Amino acid sequence: MMAAMVRAVVCLSLWTSVCQVSGSYASDDMNRTIQNLRQHYNISTSDIFNGKTVFSREPLSGKIETKMVFMGGVLDMYENLIQRMLIQLPTPSPLTVRSKEKVTSSIPAGSITPSGKGSQATGDVRQGLKDVLEMIQKLRKHYYQEQVKLVHGLHELKHIQMNNLKVQGKALWELPWLFEEASSLAETISKKRRRRRQAKNRANRRG
Known part of the structure; x- marks a missing residue:
C-alpha cells in the first residue's frame, strides 16, 4: 500500500511537470511543494521508471x-490517497507545534526538510x-463535480449483490426501462454522429 502511495505521489509530480511545461496550470509554489514531497517520499529510479504507471494513460x-x-x-483518488497519507504521518505533540511556530517565518513557501527525519x-x-x-480539491470542485458523481x-x-435472489x-x-434508456442514448449519439458526417460531406462538396 505504501509503495502504491509513493508511486502515486511521483505520478502526480510528473504530471505537474508536464503541465508546467505545456500550460503552466500549476503554480510555482505547488510545483516546489511537490518536488520537496518527492524528496521525502523517496523511491528508486528503477521503481519510478519500471513501465507501470499508477494511473493508466489509455x-x-x-x-x-x-x-x-x-x-x-x-x-477523487488523489484526494483519498493524500488524506490517507496525512493520517499515516506521526501526530505532532504540543511541544512540537510550539517549536514549529518559532521557525515557520524563516521557512520559504513550499519548502520541506529533504531528510524526512524528525518532527x-x-x-x-x-x-x-x-x-x-x-489545490486538488479546488480543481475538482470547480470543474469535475459531475464527473466525480458519475x-x-x-x-x-x-x-x-449478484448472488442475491431478490436483487x-x-x-x-x-x-426494460434501463434497456430502453440505453438504446435511446445509443441512438441519439448515432444520429448526432450521422448529422456531423453529413454536414462535413456537404461542406467538402461546397469547397
Missing part, C-alpha cells in the same frame, strides 16, 4: 467526455500534503 487518448470522467476519478520534517511534509490536497455511481455498481428478481423488473 483513457486520455479517447474523447473529451471520456477524459473528463477519467480525470474526475483520478482527482520538523514531519510538520513540513504534513503542510505540503495539505497544500497539494487543497465515478461514484460506477463504483457503487461493483457492490451489487436478481428486482433487476429483471428494472431491465
Whole structure:
C-alpha cells in the first residue's frame, strides 16, 4: 500500500511537470511543494521508471467526455490517497507545534526538510500534503463535480449483490426501462454522429 502511495505521489509530480511545461496550470509554489514531497517520499529510479504507471494513460487518448470522467476519478483518488497519507504521518505533540511556530517565518513557501527525519520534517511534509490536497480539491470542485458523481455511481455498481435472489428478481423488473434508456442514448449519439458526417460531406462538396 505504501509503495502504491509513493508511486502515486511521483505520478502526480510528473504530471505537474508536464503541465508546467505545456500550460503552466500549476503554480510555482505547488510545483516546489511537490518536488520537496518527492524528496521525502523517496523511491528508486528503477521503481519510478519500471513501465507501470499508477494511473493508466489509455483513457486520455479517447474523447473529451471520456477524459473528463477519467480525470474526475483520478482527482477523487488523489484526494483519498493524500488524506490517507496525512493520517499515516506521526501526530505532532504540543511541544512540537510550539517549536514549529518559532521557525515557520524563516521557512520559504513550499519548502520541506529533504531528510524526512524528525518532527520538523514531519510538520513540513504534513503542510505540503495539505497544500497539494487543497489545490486538488479546488480543481475538482470547480470543474469535475459531475464527473466525480458519475465515478461514484460506477463504483457503487461493483457492490451489487449478484448472488442475491431478490436483487436478481428486482433487476429483471428494472431491465426494460434501463434497456430502453440505453438504446435511446445509443441512438441519439448515432444520429448526432450521422448529422456531423453529413454536414462535413456537404461542406467538402461546397469547397
